[in-house]
Amino acid sequence: MPETDLFTFQSLTRATDIGANCYLLQMGSSRIILDAGTHPKREGADNLPDFEQLPYDSIDAIIISHSHLDHAGALPVLVRCQPSAKVFMTEETIELVDSMLHNSVNVMTSQRDELDIPEFPLFTHSEINATKSDWLARRANQPFTFGKNQEISCEFFPAGHILGSIGVRLEFNGKSVFYTGDVHFENQTLSKAAAFPNDNIDVLITETTRGAAPRRADYTRQGEIDRLADAIRTTIDRGGSTLIPLFALGKSQELLLILHELKKSGQLDDNIPVYVGGLTTKMTVTHDRFADTAHRNHLGFRFLTGGMDLIIASKKRKKKDKNRSIPYDSGRIYALSSGMMTANTVSHGFARHILPNERNSILFVGYAAPDSPGGLLLKARDADEFQLDEEGAPIPLRCQIEQFDFSAHATRDELRDYARKTAAPHVILVHGDEPARLWFHETLSADLPDSTITIPAPGDVISM
Numbered sequence: 422m423p424e425t426d427l428f429t430f431q432s433l434t435r436a437t438d439i440g441a442n443c444y445l446l447q448m449g450s451s452r453i454i455l456d457a458g459t460h461p462k463r464e465g466a467d468n469l470p471d472f473e474q475l476p477y478d479s480i481d482a483i484i485i486s487h488s489h490l491d492h493a494g495a496l497p498v499l500v501r502c503q504p505s506a507k508v509f510m511t512e513e514t515i516e517l518v519d520s521m522l523h524n525s526v527n528v529m530t531s532q533r534d535e536l537d538i539p540e541f542p543l544f545t546h547s548e549i550n551a552t553k554s555d556w557l558a559r560r561a562n563q564p565f566t567f568g569k570n571q572e573i574s575c576e577f578f579p580a581g582h583i584l585g586s587i588g589v590r591l592e593f594n595g596k597s598v599f600y601t602g603d604v605h606f607e608n609q610t611l612s613k614a615a616a617f618p619n620d621n622i623d624v625l626i627t628e629t630t631r632g633a634a635p636r637r638a639d640y641t642r643q644g645e646i647d648r649l650a651d652a653i654r655t656t657i658d659r660g661g662s663t664l665i666p667l668f669a670l671g672k673s674q675e676l677l678l679i680l681h682e683l684k685k686s687g688q689l690d691d692n693i694p695v696y697v698g699g700l701t702t703k704m705t706v707t708h709d710r711f712a713d714t715a716h717r718n719h720l721g722f723r724f725l726t727g728g729m730d731l732i733i734a735s736k737k738r739k740k741k742d743k744n745r746s747i748p749y750d751s752g753r754i755y756a757l758s759s760g761m762m763t764a765n766t767v768s769h770g771f772a773r774h775i776l777p778n779e780r781n782s783i784l785f786v787g788y789a790a791p792d793s794p795g796g797l798l799l800k801a802r803d804a805d806e807f808q809l810d811e812e813g814a815p816i817p818l819r820c821q822i823e824q825f826d827f828s829a830h831a832t833r834d835e836l837r838d839y840a841r842k843t844a845a846p847h848v849i850l851v852h853g854d855e856p857a858r859l860w861f862h863e864t865l866s867a868d869l870p871d872s873t874i875t876i877p878a879p880g881d882v883i884s885m
C-alpha cells in the first residue's frame with residue numbers, strides 16, 4: 422500500500438474499560454498518539470498502556486486531551502521511549518498535567534513502601550521537569566500542522582469537561598479523524614459546554630462513559646443543586662458538619678463555585694466556613710491563574726484571591742496523621758479530596774470524625790467506583806457500622822449519606838445525537854465499560870446503518 426493511503430487506528434489500552442487511555446493513529450507516514458493515561462485500578466507497570474507495541478522513537482506527535490490521569494498519567498514514560506515525538510496540549514492542560522504528575526510521583530512513592538510495589542514510582546520529579554519544557558501549547562480553534570512534511574493539520578475544540586480539555590480533529594490527505602476525549606455538551610457551573618464540529622468527520626473516536634447509565638427523566642442540574650443545598654442546610658441546622666469528598670481537579674472547583682453561588686443567593690448562610698484540603702488547593706490555584714482566559718463561565722472569578730473565603734488545610738503530607746491540620750467542629754463544610762475516599766487521602770482520614778455522629782452528613786457529588794471506600798460506604802449507608810480501614814475496628818455509621826449527579830461527562834443521548842449529526846462513516850467506541858460500549862454499538866448501528874461502528878479490541882489494528 423502506498424504510504425499516502427495508510428490510515429489506521431490501534432487501541433493501546435490493556436482492557437476494554439475506562440483507564441490508561443492511549444490510541445495510535447497512522448496517517449500516511451505520520452504516527453500520532455492520542456492520550457497517554459494510567460489505569461486507576463492497576464498497580465505497578467500494569468497501570469500503563471501497552472507501550473511495548475511501539476518501536477523505540479517511532480512516534481511523530483503525542484496529543485493530550487486533558488489533564489486527568491487516565492489521559493495523561495503515563496506521559497513521562499511514553500516520552501522516555503519516544504524522544505522525537507512532539508507533545509501538544511492546551512496551556513491550561515500543561516500546568517494541570519505538571520501538577521498531577523508531580524503529585525502522582527509522591528503517591529507512587531508512598532505506595533511503593535506501603536503496598537510493596539517495587540516498580541513505583543514509574544518516573545521521577547526531575548523527569549517531569551525535563552519533559553515539561555518540551556510540551557507545546559496550542560489554543561482551541563487555532564489550527565496548526567505537524568508531521569514529517571507538515572502534512573497533518575490539527576485543530577483543538579473546547580470539550581467542556583474540565584479546565585483546558587479539548588477534542589481534536591486531525592486531517593490528512595482529505596480524510597479527517599475527530600477524537601472527543603472526555604466531553605460534556607452542557608454548561609456546568611464553571612466549565613462552558615463543548616463546542617465541537619459536526620461536519621467533515623470521517624472517523625469519530627468517541628468516549629462512551631455513561632452508555633449504561635441513562636439519566637433519570639426528571640433530572641435537572643438546578644434540581645440537583647437545590648437538593649444539595651437542602652442537604653447542607655439541614656445538616657448545619659441540626660448542629661452537624663458536612664464532608665464532601667471531591668476529585669481535586671475539576672469536580673472540586675465546580676462544587677466550590679456552586680457553594681459560592683448558593684451563599685450569594687442566600688440558599689446557604691454566608692458564614693458557613695468551607696475547608697479545602699489535599700491536592701485541591703494546588704489545582705484551584707491553577708484555575709485562578711487562567712480565570713481571565715479559559716473557555717469557562719464566570720470569567721474573572723478567582724477562588725482564592727477575593728472570590729471565596731476558603732480555609733485551606735495545611736499542605737503537609739504526614740504519613741500517619743494527614744488531618745492534624747483540619748480541625749473538626751460542627752457547622753462546617755469540609756470539601757476534601759479524594760472523591761472516592763481512597764485510602765491515605767484527606768477525605769478518607771477525615772471521614773472517621775463524620776461517620777459516628779447522626780447530625781453530620783457525607784455528600785458524594787461525583788462517581789465512586791463500587792469497590793472504592795466511597796462506593797462501599799454508599800452501599801452500606803443503611804448499615805450500623807462501616808469498616809473504613811482494612812485494619813482496625815469498624816466505625817459506627819450514624820451520619821446521613823447522600824449522592825448527587827454532577828457528572829462532567831455527556832449523557833449517552835447527547836453523545837448519540839452528536840454521532841448522528843456527524844454521520845461519520847467510521848465510529849470507534851472508547852473510554853467505557855463493556856455494557857456502556859455495547860449500548861452505543863447497538864444504538865449507533867441502528868442510527869447509522871451505512872457506518873461501521875467498532876469496539877476496538879486492545880492491540881487490534883483497524884484500517885479506515
Ligand SMILES: [Zn+2]
Nearest residue numbers: 487489582603
Ligand atoms: Zn476526564
Ligand SMILES: [Zn+2]
Nearest residue numbers: 489491492603
Ligand atoms: Zn477519562
